[in-house]
Amino acid sequence: MTTTIFGTLARQAKRQAGRLWALGLAAGLAVTMASVGPAAAHGEKSQAAFLRMRTLNWYDLKWSKTSVQVNEEYEITGKLHIMNAWPAAVHVPDRAFVNVGQPGAVANREGVWVGGQFTPRSMLLKVGETYEFRILLRARRPGHWHTHVQLSVETGGPIPGPGQWVDVKGNFNDFTDPVKLLNGTTVDIETYQLGRIYGWHLLWYIAGAAWIAFWFSKRGLIGRFVQVATGVSEDVIITPQERIIGAVSLAVVLGTVIIFYALTSSSYPNTIPLQAGDFHNIQPLAGEVDSGPLKIKYLGGNYKVPGRELVANFKITNEGKEAVRIGEFNTAGLRFLNPDVYTTKVDYPDYLLADRGLTLSDNSPIQPGETKDITVTVQDARWDTERLSGLAYDVDSSFAGVLFFFTASGTRYPMEVGGSVIPTFLPV
Amino acid sequence: MLRDKSFKTGPGPVTESIPASPGIEGGAGSNPLVAAPNVGALSGAVAGSPFTSRAEAANAIKTADLLLVIALFLIMIGGYHVHFMLTAGDWDFWIDWKDRRFWPTVLPIMLVTFVAAAQYFFWEHFRLPFGATFVSLALLTGEWIDRYVSFWGWTFFPIGLCWPTSIIPMALYIDIVLLLSKSWIVTAIVGSMGFSLLMYSNNWVILAPFHQASEQYGTLMSLADIIGFHYVRTSMPEYIRIIERGTMRTFGKDVVGVSSFFSGFVSIIVYFVWWHVGKMFSTVSYMAKI
Numbered sequence: 251m252t253t254t255i256f257g258t259l260a261r262q263a264k265r266q267a268g269r270l271w272a273l274g275l276a277a278g279l280a281v282t283m284a285s286v287g288p289a290a291a292h293g294e295k296s297q298a299a300f301l302r303m304r305t306l307n308w309y310d311l312k313w314s315k316t317s318v319q320v321n322e323e324y325e326i327t328g329k330l331h332i333m334n335a336w337p338a339a340v341h342v343p344d345r346a347f348v349n350v351g352q353p354g355a356v357a358n359r360e361g362v363w364v365g366g367q368f369t370p371r372s373m374l375l376k377v378g379e380t381y382e383f384r385i386l387l388r389a390r391r392p393g394h395w396h397t398h399v400q401l402s403v404e405t406g407g408p409i410p411g412p413g414q415w416v417d418v419k420g421n422f423n424d425f426t427d428p429v430k431l432l433n434g435t436t437v438d439i440e441t442y443q444l445g446r447i448y449g450w451h452l453l454w455y456i457a458g459a460a461w462i463a464f465w466f467s468k469r470g471l472i473g474r475f476v477q478v479a480t481g482v483s484e485d486v487i488i489t490p491q492e493r494i495i496g497a498v499s500l501a502v503v504l505g506t507v508i509i510f511y512a513l514t515s516s517s518y519p520n521t522i523p524l525q526a527g528d529f530h531n532i533q534p535l536a537g538e539v540d541s542g543p544l545k546i547k548y549l550g551g552n553y554k555v556p557g558r559e560l561v562a563n564f565k566i567t568n569e570g571k572e573a574v575r576i577g578e579f580n581t582a583g584l585r586f587l588n589p590d591v592y593t594t595k596v597d598y599p600d601y602l603l604a605d606r607g608l609t610l611s612d613n614s615p616i617q618p619g620e621t622k623d624i625t626v627t628v629q630d631a632r633w634d635t636e637r638l639s640g641l642a643y644d645v646d647s648s649f650a651g652v653l654f655f656f657t658a659s660g661t662r663y664p665m666e667v668g669g670s671v672i673p674t675f676l677p678v
Numbered sequence: 679m680l681r682d683k684s685f686k687t688g689p690g691p692v693t694e695s696i697p698a699s700p701g702i703e704g705g706a707g708s709n710p711l712v713a714a715p716n717v718g719a720l721s722g723a724v725a726g727s728p729f730t731s732r733a734e735a736a737n738a739i740k741t742a743d744l745l746l747v748i749a750l751f752l753i754m755i756g757g758y759h760v761h762f763m764l765t766a767g768d769w770d771f772w773i774d775w776k777d778r779r780f781w782p783t784v785l786p787i788m789l790v791t792f793v794a795a796a797q798y799f800f801w802e803h804f805r806l807p808f809g810a811t812f813v814s815l816a817l818l819t820g821e822w823i824d825r826y827v828s829f830w831g832w833t834f835f836p837i838g839l840c841w842p843t844s845i846i847p848m849a850l851y852i853d854i855v856l857l858l859s860k861s862w863i864v865t866a867i868v869g870s871m872g873f874s875l876l877m878y879s880n881n882w883v884i885l886a887p888f889h890q891a892s893e894q895y896g897t898l899m900s901l902a903d904i905i906g907f908h909y910v911r912t913s914m915p916e917y918i919r920i921i922e923r924g925t926m927r928t929f930g931k932d933v934v935g936v937s938s939f940f941s942g943f944v945s946i947i948v949y950f951v952w953w954h955v956g957k958m959f960s961t962v963s964y965m966a967k968i
Contacts, residue, residue, distance in 0.1 A: 368896060459815060511882055
């Protein structure tokens, strides 16, 4: 048998194949683990751009604090407009729940109010209405947490709103969450009844293990298999004494359950079932979106993919008594500001704030009774970083948002706008 | 069946062998001799045995027993756990899903499946009345590992929010019914019904404190509701809970009894089906050769 260098190498490779596989797997695992970091996003960018723009509009958002101690309370407040442009792809929010998008239970949700109503459960919200909300949180786990507002819609899914980084400092072990019961006592739900839960489970775990050990000690598995397989008498395999032990065990099991049930019922005579009713009487805000003395007609627009630029043409009639200017376009949590109107720094998460992102073909005020054709240009890299640039590739190439008009006296008129856009793919 | 297969493939009957089951109780050779099984290693102990003494054979059997039972336990931790989490997971995970209607209805029906199959396996082949307890203990082991490591250790949900349902009393009950009745049909009817009825009653011991009432900003809530509301689960909006929300077809407030009895009736049928599932899987007939 002749040996060639190639044959030797081939045999060597064959021998080493298993090791190489293992080494490759280990290397692959190490490479993937090297880039592991804490997850901070909540999928808000993964949803189609047109859905994010046409479902909800969050505005006047405010996080009361961005640095808190464990047990310290803070709030997220703002307004939520259910867009008239609500897409057919998502079920209308006739059963919705205002949620908090955060990495686990890093803060406890002490309360949520929508339209002034405490809403710990689901609620009916109406398309076209605007609701004021307040979320009260209690800091729990130390860390640097991205905290979103979020509306979950039954059959539609979660629609995350803007998020803000919140720093929680202190010691996790110090966290408490006291709740006052109707009977007047206050309990800490963080640790409530842990001993009872562990004790009850441990009791039965030991009982179950003892039962198995008792029977397993009677000739194990193989021995009993042999006995059964060879037709040994039933009374030999399981003796009458063992059946008596079984009967006594049954009495002990049932007796224990009955006694503890009775003791528990006497200890907690007044209990209620889980509460599950929805809220149907949420009051919307009056005088908010679309309540201004303005008539807006969308004349068409386009979206320039290379320039991340939305251009929308409007015919705007001012039917009010004061001149108005366009100051802001808000969509999918992003704020594009007109720097001529917003002259001071705005407190809003930077990654969602394009403070020079809005330009107008005519920046002069629209006088009372005047009608103007205005081209609104929304341009910022945040279109891309927040993945709204996907609009050009959506199944419905249309946008929506809220234009904010301002009078010189400080009155603000939020107006919903939107419509189809034609994408421009090539550099212009 | 496993033993049928063994009979078919084994040599002719022999009358002397090493006692097959030294057991923990008496050690090697402590049991009376019985007609030897026609299975290879044991019958081979007479002629051409790999063992040099009865004690060695007894130790080998004891070790095999332990390995088998540990392997089965680990398999059940995985298998039963996956089945249960996929079919009844949320009711078992969360305190604010443990209601009067769906929790006592769904859980026993989903639990009695593996219970029936395991009872077939352990009773028919070993006359061991611990099939239900064995798989339930495995399930609880997996659940507690999951709740403590994943729910608490990784996600920091307190155990008060996510303790698993207590199921061992139910399992002990149905095992003992099988032991005393020696009948799988009686066990299906009496055992499954009791299995279902015992679920809410034995869990009430740890659930009742969480059903105390509290007023929260003018709204009545149970402590379980409050815990579920306070500890944010981003992917779990309130409406996703499948819990009792009232119906015109209940008997007033006596929801638990109706649910438990209904669950018991369905469990009887499920037990029948899964007893035969156990029968199908307790065989080596699917293997071409062994």
